[in-house]
Amino acid sequence: MKIRLEWYYSPAKTKQSFFMKSDWMSVSSALMLSDDLEKTGRLKSVEFLDEHDTTWTKKDLQKFLKQLETEPHDVSAYIDGGFNVDTHQAGIGLAIYYKQNNKNWRVRFNDTFELLEDNNEAEYAALYQLIRHLEEMDVHHQTVRIHSDSMIVVNQASGEWPCYEEHYIKWLDRIEGLAAKLGLKLEYELIDRSLNKEADQLATQALEGTKIESVIEKM
Known part of the structure; x- marks a missing residue:
């Protein structure tokens, strides 16, 4: 499964938020990117979408990744x-x-x-x-x-x-x-x-x- 991120963030020294969208990537890469964005302290919101435009939560993706180890x-x-x-x-x-x-x-x-x-x-x-x-x-x-x-x-x-x-x-x-x-x-x-x-x-x-x-x- 491939995931892309859509998020809003605020650059330093401004209250204005900007919308960003990532390329398609693996679930593990999407979770890593999300963690990196959160560390900046400027992330306002983030959504994870799969190739069928279904929205996933971070918790659900972490659960999916763990289950994938034991599933084909x-x-x-x-x-x-x-x-x-x-x-x-x-x-x-x-x-x-x-x-x-x-x-x-x-x-x-x-x-x-x-x-x-x-x-x-x-x-x-x-x-x-x-x-x-x-x-x-x-x-x-x-x-x-x-x-x-x-x-x-x-x-x-x-x-x-x-x-x-x-x-x-x-x-x-x-x-x-x-x-x-x-x-x-x-x-x-x-x-x-x-x-x-x-x-x-x-x-x-x-x-x-x-x-x-x-x-x-x-x-």
Whole structure:
């Protein structure tokens, strides 16, 4: 989660107050800046706002930072979808990397979907299943980095390209709605297929009938 500060302060030798606004920064950096401003003795008021324009108190941010140590954070995910044109069955694969309790973890998961229309819809199904999985992991109020080799999904989901296909729009609405509910900011990166082999293999295994769901500590 990124935070920006808005504050009023009074310079020395004047009673006039000035409004200031910071750039986006991490929660810990925002709290440090607030402490430094308070030490000047010229701070009149300060507000902490996240990327959804939600206002936080300093106490709430301190509590959030403490909880973050024991909750999944620094989340990065790889997603892929496969599609069988004969059966209209899709296989999706997810590889999720994160930190928790000062350790590095990896989740691997795959699944199948029925009656989809094309491969791009399979990619959207993978993205939606990722957000649902993050909800189950209690990932919330933070930035999640999503890596995909689908140019359509990355550009449409990030807003770079418009989306006119009705069956894609339905997935986008569900994805954006759930991400907003969890307070997640989704950052997308288009990668080459050669860098997405793990998620691709999981999607292929799902289509072959091999289901996988695992959590391991990464050394």
